[in-house]
Amino acid sequence: MYEAICDNCGKKCEIPFKPMTDKPVYCSSCYSEREGGDRRDRRNNERHRFEEKRMFSATCSKCGKKFELPFKPTGERNVYCNDCFKGDGNNPTTKDSTNQCNKEQMEALGKKLDKIIELLTPKAIEKDIPVEAKEKKVKEKKEVKKKAATKKK
Numbered sequence: 001m002y003e004a005i006c007d008n009c010g011k012k013c014e015i016p017f018k019p020m021t022d023k024p025v026y027c028s029s030c031y032s033e034r035e036g037g038d039r040r041d042r043r044n045n046e047r048h049r050f051e052e053k054r055m056f057s058a059t060c061s062k063c064g065k066k067f068e069l070p071f072k073p074t075g076e077r078n079v080y081c082n083d084c085f086k087g088d089g090n091n092p093t094t095k096d097s098t099n100q101c102n103k104e105q106m107e108a109l110g111k112k113l114d115k116i117i118e119l120l121t122p123k124a125i126e127k128d129i130p131v132e133a134k135e136k137k138v139k140e141k142k143e144v145k146k147k148a149a150t151k152k153k
Contacts (some may be wrong), residue, residue, distance in 0.1 A: 006030050060084055 001014040013027035055068040061078035071150040073079045
């Protein structure tokens with residue numbers, strides 16, 4: 001704690017911070033008067049305002065149930081009641097659609113993984129191809145390269 005002199009009433013007081021020369025310092029009673037009451041009073045007022053928060057009527061986009069929200073829905077997005085939002089299984093449509101969605105995602109993921117494995121697996125083992133066929137492929141590649149080179153010139 002630091003000793004200071006109140007800029008309002010001139011009394012000595014203790015404050016929990018080192019006073020700066022450019023900012024005024026107030027004792028607790030002057031501070032309360034300036035701020036319109038004790039800090040605890042302000043906290044209670046803020047809590048009171050929160051409890052009186054306005055609620056807005058809405059209809060669940062999934063099940064059609066009427067419910068209230070702490071904000072005004074704009075209509076740009078779907079709004080859901082607690083049961084549909086949680087997807088806790090009490091609403092059969094939520095449970096079925098979630099399972100169906102997961103099943104479709106897993107199938108799509110499986111197809112993608114199969115494609116990746118296919119791309120990473122060697123197509124044919126070179127030793128199974130006859131030597132003549134290997135030589136023929138090599139010659140064909142060389143000819144294609146020669147043709148491409150002569151066309152560029």
